[in-house]
Ligand code: C2E
Ligand code: MG
């Protein structure tokens with residue numbers, strides 16, 4: 001063992017490395033069976049256009065319902081899925097669900113809604129990643145323009161050029177691309193200029209610490225994004241004050257508990273349908 005606890009007294013209050021490793025292996029084993037056991041479910045959270053005050057898209061967010069254990073949070077199992085490679089089949093499964101569901105929304109008359117799906121680095125690094133996306137679009141019949149892939153900055157740490165090439169290919173196919181969790185990583189501004197992205201998702205940290213300095217930073221980020229022809233979505237919009245601030249700085253869209261938390265398929269249909277009825281009754 002290379003790592004030793006700094007003091008024996010300290011380590012007594014923490015699970016041993018061995019326990020942590022065992023817990024991980026157990027979770028990984030359970031996760032590998034989760035798809036077949038129908039324990040995974042995709043929830044959806046609407047993104048609201050701040051000019052029209054209407055939902056424009058929904059983000060697919062994975063949920064793992066373990067029998068007798070309730071929900072396991074993505075933060076607790078996505079990293080395990082990524083490390084073990086399970087994110088490859090799970091990620092493909094999420095994509096299929098999300099594309100099928102978006103088609104279903106269109107069949108209900110909710111034609112303007114598109115779906116956004118989180119994609120992990122491991123997926124993009126697969127040599128057949130583009131082909132997988134192509135196949136899923138073909139099988140589900142969803143138009144590429146109605147699918148947005150959310151990627152994070154961590155992607156570019158290792159293989160910036162290879163990734164840019166893949167993203168240019170996806171753009172050429174007609175897909176939308178979003179940069180997720182913007183502002184949490186490194187030299188983000190450099191990436192912005194070189195990435196073929198449509199949307200920038202500003203991390204919820206910005207709104208949660210909305211003092212004067214962050215205020216100016218957010219305003220500058222949005223201005224820069226607009227110069228580059230990129231729309232900005234604010235994450236973690238929880239209170240009306242957030243919305244007035246975002247409108248002031250010309251943010252394009254908002255996503256957060258204030259509008260709707262991530263919910264089941266039926267609940268998001270109900271949410272989206274309200275706006276459809278409002279539109280139908282005002283146009284008559
Ligand atoms: P993310 O993509 O940044 O997703 C936004 C997270 O913020 C979601 O957490 C969402 O439930 C949460 N959120 C939404 N509105 C609010 C709000 O008003 N306040 C606060 N405090 N939080 C809000 P969730 O669902 O736990 O997902 C966590 C992360 O797990 C996601 O972050 C994403 O990185 C990852 N993830 C989720 N589903 C998938 C998936 O299918 N594939 C991959 N690769 N990653 C996923
Ligand atoms: Mg996301």
Ligand code: MG
Nearest residue numbers: 180181201235
């Ligand atoms: Mg995010």
Ligand code: MG
Nearest residue numbers: 180181203204
């Ligand atoms: Mg996040």
